[in-house]
Amino acid sequence: MPESKRADPVAPNALEELIDGYQKTQVIHVMVKLGIADQLGRGAQRSEAVASAVGAHAGACYRLLRALEYMDIVHEPSPGTFALTALGEQLRSNVALRDALLLTGDVFARWWAGLEHCVRTGESSVPVIEGVSSFEYLHGNTEATSRFNRLMSAMVGGIAANVVSVYDFSAVRRVVDIGGGRGTLISTILKANPQLRGVVFDVPTTIEEAKQAITAMGLTERCECVGGDFFAHVPSGDCLVLSAVLSDWNDEKCTVILKNCRRAVAVDGRLLVLERLLEPERPAPPSAFMDLQMLVIGGGTGRSAPEYRSLFHAAGFELARVIPTGASRSIFEARPA
Ligand SMILES: C[S@@+](CC[C@H](N)C(=O)[O-])C[C@H]1O[C@@H](n2cnc3c(N)ncnc32)[C@H](O)[C@@H]1O
Structure with a gap:
């Protein structure tokens, strides 16, 4: 057997963690997209207060915060109150990381959903998904272009x-x-x-x-x-x-x-x-x-x-x-x- 690159390839949930990778991308994407990272940047807050400040559903926002806590992006200093961790703080302050995340969640994730086409054909999935090439798509979308250029x-x-x-x-x-x-x-x-x-x-x-x-x-x-x-x-x-x-x-x-x-x-x-x-x-x-x-x-x-x-x-x-x-x-x- 070739040597594995993963630290602990036999951890019981190693494959589940890999399979669920797309969920983690979506969770941090929505956190930044809704402004939850910025809101928590003001200090620890109750999840209802966060939901109301960013215009989200209170129960669903709490569930998102729990997922973020699992990922060590936020922590829960007391039940129902959340604050950014050092990792989460980067999603507020690091502009390049934010651009990468927003581009990934808004655009690249859609294109990666066509990976099967890419591997079968050796070609980009973008013309199939968007009807134009990636740069034509980006150049027709001012916000995405600016993010891409900044990144x-x-x-x-x-x-x-x-x-x-x-x-x-x-x-x-x-x-x-x-x-x-x-x-x-x-x-x-x-x-x-x-x-x-x-x-x-x-x-x-x-x-x-x-x-x-x-x-x-x-x-x-x-x-x-x-x-x-x-x-x-x-x-x-x-x-x-x-x-x-x-x-x-x-x-x-x-x-x-x-x-x-x-x-x-x-x-x-x-x-x-x-x-x-x-x-x-x-x-x-x-x-x-x-x-x-x-x-x-x-x-x-x-x-x-x-x-x-x-x-x-x-x-x-x-x-x-x-x-x-x-x-x-x-x-x-x-x-x-
Ligand atoms: C991956 S970026 C690299 C940007 C920069 N050279 C760097 O190192 O960060 C590719 C660049 O090629 C530009 N580009 C794409 N298609 C082009 C075209 N047909 N003519 C001129 N520039 C183009 C994009 O606008 C983008 O700025």
Whole structure:
């Protein structure tokens, strides 16, 4: 028998806990969606008071609070009175976690319900469920787009300092962050490299958010914000960046994006792909779930270095180096072949 990764695989209710995972997602989703986390952030309260403050049914709200207590999100200092635990406090104060939870409960959970389709076909469930692709769905839904962009921004914000500390941008003149979201990564790169000019490129709705962020950071003189479609064309530069973009798409779509990059990159330029590095044949947790998330959302996937090498090759690039950043994403540096 292969060794199990679970601490106690024979715990009597181990499988039940796994089977009921969807219930836990729904319970914390409803807690935040109804404003119960914020309400309890004001201090311990009786469950009826919480229900009345958030407009919920008193009995059902008490039952939800009991489930939250079981999950250690709240505790019950005296019968019928509830307060946030340290874990629950994060659902009030950590904006990125809240965005992740609300997106998961409102949108991703629906898409994951189509996982069977994804595993049978190797394709995203979103077109079947929504009638449009995931990004078309997100871009048609302002609230979901803003949450998604904030979440991505928080994630890339956590690794941007690592990227500028391990990668030497001193020979670069114009860096273009393609699918650059709100411009979090490019602004970190520009701040660390005063000689550089940059472009953040994304779909027009997201570029409106990037413009505000770039203005707020005082970088309008050095950073253009350009809206467009990377399947059609990307702006030119001597350093093109694709961060958490290729893992959204299958090989065919990646090749279209990469060929557009090949046309746009200077002859002596480079392409930096920032993605999680998977070991060949062996995506390890937590990337195994991240990998399935990519499949569900866009038919995308995590990739190993040999897989990136052959993707690059098909679009006229050569993988030059894989640079660890000390964070979740590595830098795959490619040069025009
Ligand atoms: C997973 S997010 C990554 C964002 C950012 N690069 C980061 O590292 O956090 C993918 C980005 O690709 C953008 N995108 C999706 N389809 C696009 C398209 N057809 N043209 C341009 N950008 C697109 C999305 O709006 C989103 O900002």
